Amino acid sequence: MLPVLAIFHVVVSFSMMGLILMHSGREAGLGGMGFTPASQGGTHIVERNLTRVTIVVAIVFFLNTVALFHLLT
Numbered sequence: 001m002l003p004v005l006a007i008f009h010v011v012v013s014f015s016m017m018g019l020i021l022m023h024s025g026r027e028a029g030l031g032g033m034g035f036t037p038a039s040q041g042g043t044h045i046v047e048r049n050l051t052r053v054t055i056v057v058a059i060v061f062f063l064n065t066v067a068l069f070h071l072l073t
Contacts, residue, residue, distance in 0.1 A: 002071050009068060012061045019054040 002068075005064060005068050005071065009061075009064050012057060012064055016054070016057045016061050019050065019057055022050060023054065
């Protein structure tokens, strides 16, 4: 079980890093690539969905970290 969780942890880690890097400032990331219209003051649906996916991946990362901790101690 430990090797499976360790490999899964690496995959989730890289996924979370990629998602976080897509969250750059207003003029970079998905907002700067043209997904957010200039006339819109708020966050576009793509940005909101990216935030939701990032939160889910972060929760999975946390739970996997706790599971690995319990297996290693």
